[in-house]
Each structure stands twice: as C-alpha cells, then as structure tokens.
Amino acid sequence: MTLSGKQIVVGVAGGIAAYKAVELVRELGRRGASVRVVMTQAATRFVGAVTFTGITGRPPVIDLWDPAYAGEVHVELASWAHAIVVAPATANVLARSAAGMADDALLATVLCAACPVLYAPAMFHRMWGSASTARNVTQLRADGAHFVGPVSGALANGEIGMGRLAEPSDIADALDALLAPSLDLEGRTVLVSAGPTHEDLDPVRFLGNKSSGKMGFALAERAAARGARVCLVAGPVALPTPAGVERVDVRSAREMDAALEARFDDADVLVMSAAVADYRPETTSAEKLKKAEDREALVLRLVQNPDILAALGARRGERRRPLLVGFALETQDLLANARAKLAKKRADLIVANHAMDGLGTDENVATLVSAEGEEALGRLTKRALADAILDRVVARLAQP
Numbered sequence: 001m002t003l004s005g006k007q008i009v010v011g012v013a014g015g016i017a018a019y020k021a022v023e024l025v026r027e028l029g030r031r032g033a034s035v036r037v038v039m040t041q042a043a044t045r046f047v048g049a050v051t052f053t054g055i056t057g058r059p060p061v062i063d064l065w066d067p068a069y070a071g072e073v074h075v076e077l078a079s080w081a082h083a084i085v086v087a088p089a090t091a092n093v094l095a096r097s098a099a100g101m102a103d104d105a106l107l108a109t110v111l112c113a114a115c116p117v118l119y120a121p122a123m124f125h126r127m128w129g130s131a132s133t134a135r136n137v138t139q140l141r142a143d144g145a146h147f148v149g150p151v152s153g154a155l156a157n158g159e160i161g162m163g164r165l166a167e168p169s170d171i172a173d174a175l176d177a178l179l180a181p182s183l184d185l186e187g188r189t190v191l192v193s194a195g196p197t198h199e200d201l202d203p204v205r206f207l208g209n210k211s212s213g214k215m216g217f218a219l220a221e222r223a224a225a226r227g228a229r230v231c232l233v234a235g236p237v238a239l240p241t242p243a244g245v246e247r248v249d250v251r252s253a254r255e256m257d258a259a260l261e262a263r264f265d266d267a268d269v270l271v272m273s274a275a276v277a278d279y280r281p282e283t284t285s286a287e288k289l290k291k292a293e294d295r296e297a298l299v300l301r302l303v304q305n306p307d308i309l310a311a312l313g314a315r316r317g318e319r320r321r322p323l324l325v326g327f328a329l330e331t332q333d334l335l336a337n338a339r340a341k342l343a344k345k346r347a348d349l350i351v352a353n354h355a356m357d358g359l360g361t362d363e364n365v366a367t368l369v370s371a372e373g374e375e376a377l378g379r380l381t382k383r384a385l386a387d388a389i390l391d392r393v394v395a396r397l398a399q400p
C-alpha cells in the first residue's frame, strides 16, 4: 500500500464532518501524497477555505466560474488526479453524482475523472437509510465508484447510528488499497538491515543506540508488498516480522556483518538501514563486572567494528549489483557527510536524515543523495519514505 508520490483530489462537501477533511488532507500529505482540494459552496460554511490553503499550499477550487482559472479547472484537476476522494460525501452530493450532474466544481471534476473515485459518506442516519440515498449509492457503485464507510457511532446531534464519517486514517488506507502499486519488485531479492546493534560488556550490560528498527521494518514490509523476496537482518528489536519476510535476528555488529556477507551475492539490492555500532568493547567479560569501592572511574577500551557497507561496496567492485542504499544519520553537516559517505562506501544512494528527526518515531525528514544530486523529500511516514526509496531503487534496477 502506498500513497507516496500520488496526486489526490479531495472533494469536500457541506456536512458537519467537513472539519475532518482537514485531518484527511494532512494524513494524505504525511503519507507522501500531493493533495488539491475542491469544495462545494455548502462546504465553505462548515470549514474555511484558508485552512486548506494553509495545509496544501494552494487555495481550494470552489467556483467553477472563477476568472482566475485559465481554461477548464475541473478538466485540469481531474486529469491531474491519480484518485479523487469525496469526504465527506453528503446525501446531496451522492444524489447529484448519481444523476451525472456537473453544476459545481466538485461534481464537474468527479464527472471528468479518468481515475478511481472514492466516496466517504457522512450524514444523519435517516438520510443514509433513506431509499433515495440507497438508490444513489447502488447507482454509483454500478458506475464504478468506490465507498468507504459510513460507520456506526455518535452522530452530530449525539444520536448513535449509521452515518458517521470513516476515520481519516481509514479513508487514507482505502485510497492506499485502491492505488496499490504494481508488483514492481517481483523477481528481485532485497536484503534489508534494521535496528541497532548491541555490543556486550558482560552478561547483563551492553553498548547500544537509540535506533528503533522502524525504518528498516517499513522497508522490508513495503519491498515484500511490492513483490520482492525479502530478507530482513534485524538487530535486537521487538517489532513484529512483516508478512512474507524472512527474518534473521542478530545482536552485534559482527553478527550482522556475517549475516549480510552470507546473503550479499544473492541480492539485487542491499538497503543498510541498521544503526551499526562503530566500536565495541575490546573484551567482553564472562562474569558480571563488579563495582570496586576503590575505583572511581571505569575505563572502557573500545575497538573498531567492521564497516559493513564500505566492505560490501568494495566487494562489489565494478559490478553494478547489488544496488547499495545506505543511511546517514547525522547531528551536523548532514548533506556534506552524506555525500562523503556516498563516495567512501561506493553506495548508489544515501538516505540522509538528521538525528533529531527520525529516531524512534513513525515519521522522518530525509534527503536522498546520489551521484545525480540531492532530492529533499520533506516529512513523511517511514512507510511512505520506504516507498519513495524503493521507487528510486526500481528506477535504478531498470537501468542496464
């Protein structure tokens, strides 16, 4: 499932739930979609157009006759869209759509659609239960439209019933499913490393780092969903294994190195998202280290771990496969460090992100750095970022 890079028109009609369209637009943006909004006149009574201008960067289309639009704005909007979602869809919009009417910007855009149209109805339960609304929904389904919700729950007046707008995240999931990408990694083998490494000091203590593993797990999940055979080499994290993914659990940098080395030659792509410890304790005590009363400070001697990505980059030599994708997590000079890493490790792509942005969270702000240049992606969910990275991988794999 992905909305990364997708162009979505959100049609907002005049119901109480129009305020939730704001959250939907934000959610679509978080998932990597570009969003344009079209509102009915009635919708503008429920939610301010300027709110959508603020979160999409451009004013919503409201008036079909606005002289500011050069040409036919409904044709332009519908041609731009990979999908149109009407949320909330009022009883009135469903009726007008079912009748094929085009008497405002939203309806005209829907009628011009060459892409999937998804309605998220919201209304009082007797409106939803009326024979005419049921007829209109049946007609729209027969015409090829899709529906998400409504759901049962508390309605605007406090009554409980069927007619509540589906949650914005569920609407976004439904769009995701509608726009599921092709299996563009089918036949490919993707090796992903994820999480931290733990370097043991003694049987109960270790040196670790704050990596949660979420980015690597998102990459493995998305690569598998896109058809790849995926092996996920995971440091110590408690995340569930994504469906269809082979998981190899490791603990230390050296274990991770061995697991990746063993699988490297069979892979088409290695995505190295693990936060591998640069150093490990020179010795690991077999017994628990004791506090000595007469010793104020304890000095740990550390030795360097293998640089896995650099070693695999060198091993690949002049070959073009496996593709190598690395991550650069920095606290300063982010892009300069990422560019240096690209060259030093002989990687094809470095995903550069600032330590303050992504550690442990579900979102990240990343810039993709390659020999061709830099591409800032803005704030995305890790899942959307995973898809954006895999989009670049697919494009590179297609090159001879």
Ligand SMILES: Cc1cc2nc3c(=O)[nH]c(=O)nc-3n(C[C@H](O)[C@H](O)[C@H](O)COP(=O)(O)O)c2cc1C
Pocket (backbone or CB within 6 Å): 012, 013, 014, 015, 016, 017, 040, 041, 042, 043, 089, 090, 091, 092, 093, 122, 123, 124, 127
């Ligand atoms: C306070 C208020 C709340 C309304 N809420 C809804 C609603 O939740 N769902 C709905 O279908 N219509 C609702 N309506 C009726 C629509 O606003 C009305 O049918 C309007 O013509 C819809 O225009 P549109 O479909 O072009 O946006 C509401 C009306 C008012 C005054």
